[in-house]
Amino acid sequence: MRFNSILASLEAYVPGEQPRDGNYVKLNTNESPYPPAPEVVDAIKDCACQDSLNKYPDPLSLALRKAIAERFGFSPENVLVGNGSDEVLRLVCHALLERGDCISMLYPTYVLYRTLAAMFGAGCVEIDVEPPSFDIPKTAFTQRSQILFLANPNPPIGTLYPVEMIEELAKCQRERLVVVDEAYVDFSNTTCIELVRRYPNVAVTRTFSKCFALAGLRVGFIVGDRLLIEQLEKLKDSYNVNRISQAAALAAWQATDYYSGIAKRICATRDYLTTELRRRGFDVAQSAGNFLFARCSNAEQLYLRLKERKILVRYFKMRRLEDGLRITIGTPDDVSILLAALDELQKEP
Template sequence: MSIEINAAVAALEAYVPGEQPREPGFVKLNTNESPYPSAPAVVEAVHAAATEAAFNKYPDPASRSLRQTIAESLGVELGQILAGNGSDEVLRLVCHAFLRPGSGDVIGMLDPTYVLYRTLAEMFGSSARTFATVAPDYAIPEAAYDTPVKVFFLANPNPPIGTLYPLEQIERLAADNPARLIVVDEAYVDFSGVGNASISLVERFRNVLVSRTFSKSYSLAGLRVGYIVGRRALIAEMEKIRDSYNLNRVSQAAAEAAFRATEYYADKTRQICEDRAFLTEALRRRGFEVPESRGNFVFARRADAAELYKSLKERKILVRYFSAPNLADGLRITIGTRTEINTLLEGLDALSK
């Protein structure tokens, strides 16, 4: 007799993450990592945490020191922060804790946005309702405000375009339907210039959660650390279902050191924002339509995007191509170093001759 599978899992189409090439030598502009190395203090903290004597013992199950550091800086309590193995884990915990299997719960999300939200919802027996955002301003459609979904995921800034939605619009999402949880996914917030403004929503609304990651502006994608901020009552439910030791000791130490290395990362973020403006202009001059982005990436539309993606890859320049009909004429390009950007532009020029 064959083993019966959980129906939600059996029906699930697995999420496919961006390509991580196995060969070396790529100019890698496809998964929105930082092109910059970790701060010296992070490398020191990793060495200190990675002694032979440390590995045989479990890490702090509550990531207390890291959470305390973040909590103090944001002006919230320790119990209002849950740390996870990347923000992907904390987003999954949201779905696990708040979607009720078999009850017809639905999540809301923009289109386009980070498509993992749909997969996470489906893992827990829910489905997704999408709200199309369109050029030129990619505004949140009116129908999204009062939709009776259980959880609404809003990436802000929203990939792959990079649109930043103002605080008042998130307030309205939260206020219009208090029974609906609003998850503001701020993976790219450090490139947007709005600082910690959204954290005030957590204080004012019972139904707002804000997630963040160390994978982008803190150059730590390889160590997998993210966190989510919200009312204690919501965070406590998610705490019950996370793995006891979801963050290893090296990741905890590295993330805390990174969080404290404010000047180093502020400088890199400034550079990335400057280079985003440079790349946007350079692409527009080459006939691409590039909406304003507030993330560490741009979305560049040109009719030959699909061929360009392939030809750039042959030259070992990797950008992200999405085959979805509303994105198929564009490339999402991560802001690399100036040298990487110049290599990309030279590649585009050579291919356009």
């Protein structure tokens, strides 16, 4: 048996823990602490009762694609739906990268981009962003690469970059695709969708895993130039999004009032938690996502002590992230439990 030579040096991406036992206050993978809209649950039930699960789903996810396109004033040919936005990001790498190419990304960020590029034999240039502003450095404008991945807001810090700055990034290298990953857009209200209309080298990805509370169903999408979407279609699995996920995502997409209420609640809890952590001596940058990054002197120790108390946050043993914890914004009750645990731990020797 001979494996693809890329695999020998490929480091797998390690996702956040998904504990088997459900007794954790789970603040480690940026899921929604609230359930999906009631209409979504109804749509799932209807779909399961329709006596159609024996049939393959729509390979093009057309109803969902149309609804997404319509909201943004695009045509369905500008949209591709995937099995989570991770699949869509992988398809983009597959479509654009050759061995020896490279992608660029800000650092720190969602490091899956680096792994996806490596799968296709491409390298990754990390462009460091520095506190306190985390501004995009000049090298991001001049650095040559096939794709620039830019999460906006950018985890794990949660920095939000202005659309005008991203437009400059698109303008300065027209042959480079700028992928704006808007996984957390609902908590920031800033979108680059308009840039897609004006720049064929800008694409926006979104997910139903965060604000829409459907991480368990795996649905994401990309909005981009028709030519790009056409290439991605050639590469995707025929039936990449299952029937139940398509129905649930469509219902979620239409339940706008419910989800804007949820987003507001999460942002209010985020701002409260930011203040409370700062009061306790943590260094917390302003986040525009449903998470925040809290720097402290004993981050790894604290992560382990919280885990003993069944509170799960994310600790990254990675360059420039070892001195902090990424904490997903939970319900106000989750936040009270976390703060009480931190207060108790602070008293311990």
